[in-house]
Amino acid sequence: MEKYIDRLVKEWEQHGKIIIAADYDSTIAYWPTIENQEDIDRTVKLLQIAHETGAYIVIFTACKADRHLAIQNHCEELRLPISGINIQPVPLPYGNQNKIYANVFLDDRAGLSQALDILESAMYIIRGKQASKLTEGETI
Numbered sequence: 001m002e003k004y005i006d007r008l009v010k011e012w013e014q015h016g017k018i019i020i021a022a023d024y025d026s027t028i029a030y031w032p033t034i035e036n037q038e039d040i041d042r043t044v045k046l047l048q049i050a051h052e053t054g055a056y057i058v059i060f061t062a063c064k065a066d067r068h069l070a071i072q073n074h075c076e077e078l079r080l081p082i083s084g085i086n087i088q089p090v091p092l093p094y095g096n097q098n099k100i101y102a103n104v105f106l107d108d109r110a111g112l113s114q115a116l117d118i119l120e121s122a123m124y125i126i127r128g129k130q131a132s133k134l135t136e137g138e139t140i
Contacts, residue, residue, distance in 0.1 A: 001118060008122035011103050012054065013129075019089060020050060020119070021060035021102035024071055027112060028059075028080070039112055044078055046120055047106075053123050053130070056089035057082045060100050060107075 012018050025031035028043055047057055059071055059082055068085045075082045083089035092101055106115050 001114070004118045005121045005125070008103060008118060009125050012122060012126050017054045017056060018050075018103035019056045019058060019101065020047065021058050021100050021105045022047060023105075023107040023109070024059050024061040024063065026108040027106055028078070029071075029074055034108065036108060036112075039108065039116075042116055043106055043112070044080060046116055046123070047080055048078075049127075050119065050123055051081050053127055058087065058089055058100060058102065059085040060102070060105065061086065 008018065022028055022043065026034050026036060026040070028040060028047070030037065030040065047055075051057055057080065059075070061067075061071070063071070071085060072082070086100065088100060094101060104115055104119050106112060106119070
């Protein structure tokens, strides 16, 4: 797992921000296929902190576009700033055709706990480095 944490830290340092793609159903919102509210709560909290640390958050979902407004509203209720749904948050030389590019993907069907562990570890390394650069009285 360490190699994935190291890669994420390097990308975060190199670009100043990373892109996190988060699934919606059963990842940041309840869906009746699995009872995982603890995972959902952890995901939302880590995404909020990651945004403060320097991350774009994109919802990457297979649901129909007619649910996007409800997803946007739910994210606002959670105080979870998202950069969009199923779209790249910034222009990239790759990842613009049919597949979103992200530095980390959070999905209940793809090792959510492990991805959260990697994100959390990398994020706190970055936050520690940011804090060491602050002058007295500033906060991150």
